Amino acid sequence: MPKVIDERRRRERIAEAVWAIVARDGLEGATVRAVAAECGLSAGAVQHSFRSQAELQRFAMELVVERAAARIDATGRRAAPDAATGSGASALKAVEAVLSELLPLDAERLAEARVWAAFSAAALADPALAPLSRRMIAVVEGLCARCLAQLRADGALGPAAGDALAAPALRALVDGLTVGLLADPSPAARRQARAVLHAHLESLRP
Amino acid sequence: MPKVIDERRRRERIAEAVWAIVARDGLEGATVRAVAAECGLSAGAVQHSFRSQAELQRFAMELVVERAAARIDATGRRAAPDAATGSGASALKAVEAVLSELLPLDAERLAEARVWAAFSAAALADPALAPLSRRMIAVVEGLCARCLAQLRADGALGPAAGDALAAPALRALVDGLTVGLLADPSPAARRQARAVLHAHLESLRP
DNA sequence: CCTTTTATAATACGTTTGTATTTTATACAC
DNA sequence: GTGTATAAAATACAAACGTATTATAAAAGG
Numbered sequence: 001m002p003k004v005i006d007e008r009r010r011r012e013r014i015a016e017a018v019w020a021i022v023a024r025d026g027l028e029g030a031t032v033r034a035v036a037a038e039c040g041l042s043a044g045a046v047q048h049s050f051r052s053q054a055e056l057q058r059f060a061m062e063l064v065v066e067r068a069a070a071r072i073d074a075t076g077r078r079a080a081p082d083a084a085t086g087s088g089a090s091a092l093k094a095v096e097a098v099l100s101e102l103l104p105l106d107a108e109r110l111a112e113a114r115v116w117a118a119f120s121a122a123a124l125a126d127p128a129l130a131p132l133s134r135r136m137i138a139v140v141e142g143l144c145a146r147c148l149a150q151l152r153a154d155g156a157l158g159p160a161a162g163d164a165l166a167a168p169a170l171r172a173l174v175d176g177l178t179v180g181l182l183a184d185p186s187p188a189a190r191r192q193a194r195a196v197l198h199a200h201l202e203s204l205r206p
Numbered sequence: 207m208p209k210v211i212d213e214r215r216r217r218e219r220i221a222e223a224v225w226a227i228v229a230r231d232g233l234e235g236a237t238v239r240a241v242a243a244e245c246g247l248s249a250g251a252v253q254h255s256f257r258s259q260a261e262l263q264r265f266a267m268e269l270v271v272e273r274a275a276a277r278i279d280a281t282g283r284r285a286a287p288d289a290a291t292g293s294g295a296s297a298l299k300a301v302e303a304v305l306s307e308l309l310p311l312d313a314e315r316l317a318e319a320r321v322w323a324a325f326s327a328a329a330l331a332d333p334a335l336a337p338l339s340r341r342m343i344a345v346v347e348g349l350c351a352r353c354l355a356q357l358r359a360d361g362a363l364g365p366a367a368g369d370a371l372a373a374p375a376l377r378a379l380v381d382g383l384t385v386g387l388l389a390d391p392s393p394a395a396r397r398q399a400r401a402v403l404h405a406h407l408e409s410l411r412p
Numbered sequence: 413c414c415t416t417t418t419a420t421a422a423t424a425c426g427t428t429t430g431t432a433t434t435t436t437a438t439a440c441a442c
Numbered sequence: 443g444t445g446t447a448t449a450a451a452a453t454a455c456a457a458a459c460g461t462a463t464t465a466t467a468a469a470a471g472g
Binding site: 025027114117123126133173174177180183184200203 | 320328329374375378382383402
């Protein structure tokens with residue numbers, strides 16, 4: 001054995017190279033050779049870690065979901081203790097901050113959203129990727145539900161806003177704002193997206 | 207000249223073949239040969255109508271926007287006379303019906319949405335397609351704005367719902383619901399999407 | 413009727429793709 | 443220390459791609 005290398009780390013490094021290329025050139029730019037060059041390996045090394053390109057793409061998309069789910073879980077937990085103390089107004093601000101982190105409002109999250117959009121589009125034609133699309137949506141909706149539960153606990157939610165449709169609606173709003181920001185990530189559009197999210201949360205108040 | 211053929215019609219027929227393939231196999235399935243086979247032509251004939259594949263894809267995406275804009279314009283105009291007569295409740299129902307036509311609730315519009323998602327993803331990596339993405343969003347938001355104006359004229363809009371953010375918010379909601387239905391087009395998900403749209407419009411009432 | 417023009421078809425070509433195969437070099441076992 | 447197993451690199455190869463080129467056939471003009 002030439003080097004005793006952590007195979008898991010290696011696979012993740014390659015997946016991250018896939019992300020970088022996809023964010024820049026789209027999924028069709030992520031050829032085996034391009035991915036290998038992106039992380040300073042030979043094509044043979046990539047082939048050693050992934051039997052086929054399809055397996056590589058599936059792993060890269062799985063890792064996106066996994067990382068995003070972990071991050072969302074962390075921010076969701078972070079918001080909860082924050083707001084339990086004060087009035088409804090501060091809870092609303094905390095929830096707004098948490099949900100803002102789902103939107104592509106900075107360069108890093110814009111890249112993430114571009115990668116995710118590319119994979120989601122690929123999932124429409126590849127049944128092996130479709131469950132990952134659904135899982136990501138479920139994760140986002142879960143965060144929305146937790147945010148709404150937080151608001152409800154703080155009395156920042158009106159009576160009509162508490163039904164089972166509030167979380168799917170909030171998820172749709174966030175995803176729709178993301179779609180808009182992908183097409184137009186200008187500062188003006190970012191301001192508007194933030195304002196729309198703010199207004200929606202305000203409209204839920206009692 | 208072998209046949210005196212309407213060049214515009216021919217280009218549209220080829221573009222429609224692109225849509226059929228993209229809806230089924232994604233954009234990377236729309237090779238010149240596959241497109242030619244889809245509409246019963248030879249690859250040479252396709253090349254005669256489109257200098258390059260990039261030009262073909264751009265035309266196909268332009269035609270999607272053009273057709274969608276025309277359809278949206280027509281349905282928007284159709285809704286207006288409907289609701290001006292009755293109370294706010296009937297206006298709300300009419301608007302709900304109009305906006306429902308934007309959602310992929312049947313097979314035809316699901317195919318349309320799949321095509322649009324594929325092109326939108328391609329636009330992220332191809333600056334020549336990006337303006338078409340933005341235009342489509344503007345068209346949808348325009349319909350949302352007209353629907354809201356209709357509701358306002360019929361007194362079916364609360365005071366806080368009338369600001370400039372209502373149309374962008376409604377557009378985001380519709381696009382977000384579309385994203386969800388693309389990942390999960392099951393009857394249950396369709397029911398929920400309709401319910402979310404209904405609840406959102408209800409929440410705008412005075 | 414013959415020439416010309418042009419849409420279509422067929423073929424050819426160079427490139428790039430994913431992947432299989434071979435070669436090389438290195439770290440561990442005995 | 444030597445042999446062996448394996449990661450990594452290099453190379454090879456068939457398939458598919460976009461596109462250029464050539465050939466064919468059919469309608470219009472004189």
